[in-house]
Amino acid sequence: MKIHNIVLATLAAAALVGCNNDVERPSEWGDINIPLDPSKHYIHFDADVSTRGALIEGTILQDDFMVLGYQYPGLWEAESVLASPNVFDANPQLVEYEGGVFTYGTPKKWTGNRYSFFGYYPSEHTNIKLFDDGTVKQGTPYITYTLPDDNDPTKLIDVMTASYVDTGVASSASVPMQFHHRLSAIDVGARNYYEYDHDNDKTTDPKLVTIEITKLIVNLTNVVNTSAKIYLDHTIPSVYPENQAKASKVYAMVNINTPWAVPTFDVVPNTKEDRAIRLVTTQSGDNASSILLIPQTEFLHGALELVYKKKYQDDNGNWVYLHEGTNTEDFEFEPVDLNINFTKQLIEGRRYFIELTFTSDAVSVNIIAADEWDDKDDIRHEFE
Numbered sequence: 001m002k003i004h005n006i007v008l009a010t011l012a013a014a015a016l017v018g019c020n021n022d023v024e025r026p027s028e029w030g031d032i033n034i035p036l037d038p039s040k041h042y043i044h045f046d047a048d049v050s051t052r053g054a055l056i057e058g059t060i061l062q063d064d065f066m067v068l069g070y071q072y073p074g075l076w077e078a079e080s081v082l083a084s085p086n087v088f089d090a091n092p093q094l095v096e097y098e099g100g101v102f103t104y105g106t107p108k109k110w111t112g113n114r115y116s117f118f119g120y121y122p123s124e125h126t127n128i129k130l131f132d133d134g135t136v137k138q139g140t141p142y143i144t145y146t147l148p149d150d151n152d153p154t155k156l157i158d159v160m161t162a163s164y165v166d167t168g169v170a171s172s173a174s175v176p177m178q179f180h181h182r183l184s185a186i187d188v189g190a191r192n193y194y195e196y197d198h199d200n201d202k203t204t205d206p207k208l209v210t211i212e213i214t215k216l217i218v219n220l221t222n223v224v225n226t227s228a229k230i231y232l233d234h235t236i237p238s239v240y241p242e243n244q245a246k247a248s249k250v251y252a253m254v255n256i257n258t259p260w261a262v263p264t265f266d267v268v269p270n271t272k273e274d275r276a277i278r279l280v281t282t283q284s285g286d287n288a289s290s291i292l293l294i295p296q297t298e299f300l301h302g303a304l305e306l307v308y309k310k311k312y313q314d315d316n317g318n319w320v321y322l323h324e325g326t327n328t329e330d331f332e333f334e335p336v337d338l339n340i341n342f343t344k345q346l347i348e349g350r351r352y353f354i355e356l357t358f359t360s361d362a363v364s365v366n367i368i369a370a371d372e373w374d375d376k377d378d379i380r381h382e383f384e
Contacts, residue, residue: 064123066092068141068232071113076165080116080140087115090136094123110169118232119162121179128159142231145182147223147294152260153251154282156292159183163233180234184346186291188218188253189279190356192267196312196322207312208269209322211358214332215307216254216265216280218291218354220340222301223247225294238295238348251291253280261289267358277355296346304338304354304365335363344369 069087072079084090087108095104118141122128129144131137148155162179190213195206226247229239256263260283267278279288309331310322321331340354344367353368 063121064094064096065119065121066094066123068092068118069108070116070118071111072116073113075114076116082138083116083140084138085136085141087117092130092136112168114166114168116165116167117163119179120232121160122157125157127157140231140233140236142229144227144229145294146227147247147249151250151252153253153289153291154260156290158185158292159230161230161232161234165233178234181349182228182230182234182238183292184295184348185351186218186293186346186354187279187288187351188216188291188354188356189277189288190267190358191270191275191277192358193270194310194358194360196310196360198312198314198320208271209310209312210269211267212309212311213254213265213267213280213306214256214263214309215305216252217305218249218251218253218302218340219305220249220251220300220302221246222298223249223293223296224298225296228294240294240297249293253289267356277353279353293346295348299344300340300342300346302340304340304356306338306356306363307332307334309333338363338365340365340367342367 067088068085070076070079070083070085071087072083076083085092087093088104093104120128120143127146127148131142132144143159143161145159159182160179161182190211192209192211194209194211196209198207224244224246225240226244227241229241231238252258252261254263254265255261262281262283262285265280270276281287282289310333311319312322314320323331324333338356342352344352346352351370353370355366355368357364357366
């Protein structure tokens with residue numbers, strides 16, 4: 001899993017055509033050569049990663065993002081203390097996407113000054129404030145992000161930032177910027193090794209059982225960092241307010257009575273050839289239903305609420321549900337003591353998995369920490 005890298009590129013056209021999923025990404029990215037007379041060329045944007053209010057894993061940007069631009073005669077290290085955005089007037093600049101094209105107001109020309117650019121995604125969200133209250137301030141730029149109070153995991157967002165300092169049209173034909181994930185992602189999934197001896201005959205193959213989850217709720221009892229000051233330069237550590245009260249967060253992943261959750265989720269059997277985890281998805285089924293949290297300095301604890309059924313297909317392809325003992329009416333199983341105990345801190349840009357394992361003997365919970373966000377290639381953008 002590589003952190004999504006975003007490179008912004010400069011083109012000399014007034015509008016740029018963005019990538020789409022049908023376009024193969026080049027294996028090598030070269031510089032875009034342009035004349036160095038800054039008065040004849042404009043600052044333009046392009047982007048390359050799918051954006052939405054969920055975990056970002058795609059390679060195509062089809063949404064808006066925000067950029068702050070600074071120009072000055074010296075170096076950013078000295079200028080940053082009193083710097084105010086001045087490339088796009090005094091405010092952050094919204095870069096809008098439509099039909100493969102990124103545009104923003106009246107394009108700005110390069111000057112002979114040095115430039116620093118800082119970006120953040122999503123461009124607008126109730127829980128994101130530029131600096132502290134949405135107003136521009138002097139100094140190194142940052143945003144303040146507060147976790148939504150809602151227990152709907154689809155309301156959680158993937159906050160990303162980028163920066164590139166001390167550049168200019170005369171020093172570089174392209175300005176590489178890398179967007180970095182600033183939160184931590186938790187996915188919930190399962191592996192299923194349940195087998196059923198349907199005919200009490202050890203000489204025949206057992207049936208592979210599908211686990212049909214009808215309720216799966218994640219209860220986290222000690223979420224400490226619910227707000228963060230996130231610098232747009234990812235090399236500057238985020239700051240978490242002191243004395244934040246511990247919060248309990250309850251996220252319904254599977255529940256027929258919850259509008260955002262899938263009503264049921266089938267954990268199909270794993271085999272020797274297929275050991276992949278089955279991640280609980282959103283209602284569209286396209287993406288994992290990720291819990292995106294601010295990094296945590298305490299180990300997270302909590303428990304899972306789980307209700308499920310067991311079923312297999314008979315020789316005629318009909319589904320047959322397993323019963324509990326002699327009970328022929330109650331097909332639902334509800335194990336207890338499914339505790340969640342993280343043994344690592346939630347780290348910025350890392351992905352974690354709450355993994356259920358079903359066997360014929362028991363149901364267990366394990367926490368897996370991935371080294372990076374995902375296994376996709378770096379995602380590049382360019383901007384000049």
